[in-house]
Amino acid sequence: MAKYIMWGSYCEDVLEKRAPHRQAHLDGLAKQKESGVLITIGPTKDVTKVFGIYEADDEAIVRELIENDPYWQNNIWTEYFVKEWIQAF
Template sequence: MPKYIMWSTYCDNVVEKRAPYRQAHLDGLAQQKAAGVLITIGPTKDLTQCFGIYEADAEAIVRQLIESDPYWQNGIWTEYDVKEWIQAI
């Protein structure tokens, strides 16, 4: 099954702005992980970007998951990019 990487950027003052949406965001990620679609995800230490690895039948599935996330819908993630990834090792 294809793997995809996702890079997103966070809004300014992310720690304060994400608070109302954080639990719903984490719950959704946990469901994706349990379903085997999400491999891993997390922010950069400086909280400016987020990196994720997904495994899905199509890029459109990954984009749908990202765009239905509370962080995307509420402007916590300000932009994102998805690329199909070839895992070498």
């Protein structure tokens, strides 16, 4: 399976706007982690960007996971990019 990185942006006032969607978001990420598709994910310290690493059969799977996330569906994440990644070490 290939590895993919996701790099995205958060909306303005993210800490307030994410509150109603946070638990559903975290529950979904926990399921992805348990299944092995999600390696890690988290915000930058200033909560302006999000970075994640996934392992999946193809990029379409990663994009589907991102686009089904409550943060994407409720405009908490405002944009994202996915690139196949080669882990050197």
